[in-house]
Amino acid sequence: MNICLLSFDIEDWFQVENLRDVISRTAWDRYELRVVENTQRLLEILERHDTKATFFVLGWIADRVPQLVKEIHRAGHEIASHGYEHELIYKQPPEVFREDIHRSKSLLEDLTGEAVLGYRAPSFSITEYAIDILMEEGFRYDSSLFPSVYHDRYGKILSISQNEAKSVVRLRAGFYEVLISTLSFWGWQAPWGGGGYFRVLPYNIFRWGVDKILRKQGCYLFYLHPWEIDPQQPRIRGIKWNYRLRHYVGLNTAKVKLERLLSDFHFLPIRDGLAKLGCLSLK
Numbered sequence: 001m002n003i004c005l006l007s008f009d010i011e012d013w014f015q016v017e018n019l020r021d022v023i024s025r026t027a028w029d030r031y032e033l034r035v036v037e038n039t040q041r042l043l044e045i046l047e048r049h050d051t052k053a054t055f056f057v058l059g060w061i062a063d064r065v066p067q068l069v070k071e072i073h074r075a076g077h078e079i080a081s082h083g084y085e086h087e088l089i090y091k092q093p094p095e096v097f098r099e100d101i102h103r104s105k106s107l108l109e110d111l112t113g114e115a116v117l118g119y120r121a122p123s124f125s126i127t128e129y130a131i132d133i134l135m136e137e138g139f140r141y142d143s144s145l146f147p148s149v150y151h152d153r154y155g156k157i158l159s160i161s162q163n164e165a166k167s168v169v170r171l172r173a174g175f176y177e178v179l180i181s182t183l184s185f186w187g188w189q190a191p192w193g194g195g196g197y198f199r200v201l202p203y204n205i206f207r208w209g210v211d212k213i214l215r216k217q218g219c220y221l222f223y224l225h226p227w228e229i230d231p232q233q234p235r236i237r238g239i240k241w242n243y244r245l246r247h248y249v250g251l252n253t254a255k256v257k258l259e260r261l262l263s264d265f266h267f268l269p270i271r272d273g274l275a276k277l278g279c280l281s282l283k
């Protein structure tokens, strides 16, 4: 039984770490919100492909456009938390992190009337100390670990190797890590979970990798952001060339590639995938 998990991180184009040098958090309110339209485009695509997904919604966004959270939830998707402020976990003291996730979880639960089970760290910055706090705050899984050594910002969990392909790991009794997919090449893990890696690679090569991961692990996890299907977003000058590449590469073709991926594989929300694996029971 192969399980393909689909996830979206709901934040806007100006909130990403790659633009942080030019756009500070205090300036966010000055930029054009494009997340509603872009997320609605994702919802249309998902409806056309009769597919449900997990949406990790940033609290900052939920506060400004609560109707969007309700719309995603009404369409039958899983609402999960992407924290509130989008600050890298290892840059925050534990008590600030606890406050951030508590605030975002209660906000989302008030909007949907349903328990939020999942969390994804900003820029995959998951850190060991966060696991117990997530559990204490009522989360049942984290989906933030990118077990690849290729990126300077990714976080670490001590019990999981940074260079080992895995899909779901039980970290504590009743708490799971759902890893971002990587593809093994001669003992190295290449990021294969979506985002910029999906945008930069030709679709057929990407699909070949997904098949390979499924054959080996039986489980694959994909992620994308609403701004990644928005080639019309404002272009920001003054950022480092590699950050510019990470943010702007392949925006024109991502939507078409996503449609092909959804035609080729049958995806589930993470919650449903964990239930299939016997890690969660859904009421």
Ligand SMILES: [Zn+2]
Residues within 6 Å of the ligand: 009, 011, 082, 086, 121, 122, 123
């Ligand atoms: Zn994010």
